[in-house]
Amino acid sequence: MKKLAIAALVTAATALPALAQHMKLEDQVKYRRAAYDLLGLNFGSLSAMAQDKKPFDKEEAQSNADFAAMLATVPRHFFGEGTDKNTKAKPEIWTHRADFDAKMDKMVGEAQKLPAAVRSGDMAAFRKQVADVGHACKSCHDDFRAK
Numbered sequence: 330m331k332k333l334a335i336a337a338l339v340t341a342a343t344a345l346p347a348l349a350q351h352m353k354l355e356d357q358v359k360y361r362r363a364a365y366d367l368l369g370l371n372f373g374s375l376s377a378m379a380q381d382k383k384p385f386d387k388e389e390a391q392s393n394a395d396f397a398a399m400l401a402t403v404p405r406h407f408f409g410e411g412t413d414k415n416t417k418a419k420p421e422i423w424t425h426r427a428d429f430d431a432k433m434d435k436m437v438g439e440a441q442k443l444p445a446a447v448r449s450g451d452m453a454a455f456r457k458q459v460a461d462v463g464h465a466c467k468s469c470h471d472d473f474r475a476k
């Protein structure tokens with residue numbers, strides 16, 4: 330069941346660049362927020378486990394990590410030109426695109442290390458990876474997301 334859901338997500342994500350091209354601007358905003366919300370939900374669970382705010386459950390953590398790694402790749406496809414209206418995305422995204430893209434790459438790279446960190450069963454490695462992802466989220470939000 331979980332594998333099927335992930336396979337469906339992978340298929341959906343592969344088709345995203347093509348889909349986003351023909352999408353209304355306000356729909357791009359909707360989809361990137363939906364992706365961030367789901368990413369935040371899964372990452373938030375990992376973060377709570379890493380900080381002992383909720384008990385570590387390996388199966389749940391594995392599922393959260395798999396989804397986070399996948400979902401991390403989604404939002405970048407929905408930041409097209411002109412999608413800075415009625416959103417918290419700052420206009421600087423489009424004037425400092427290389428910096429924005431580098432921060433996105435960094436976050437995606439760190440999020441994709443989460444599944445292996447969970448699988449390793451090494452709690453110190455898991456905590457460090459969660460912290461590295463958290464920093465990558467924050468470094469973009471600090472510069473490119475309005476309060």
Ligand code: HEC
Nearest residue numbers: 362365366368369372416417418432433436466469473474
């Ligand atoms: C490269 C930049 C960047 C990175 C990296 C990034 N975000 Fe964001 N995030 C944004 C921007 C910009 C918005 C505002 C989007 C909007 O309002 O259209 C946002 C919005 C959000 C939202 C609110 C969505 C909503 O419904 O309004 C959540 C939750 C979120 N991000 C979580 C995360 C998490 C968790 C990570 C790291 C795993 C992360 N973000 C990494 C740029 C980034």
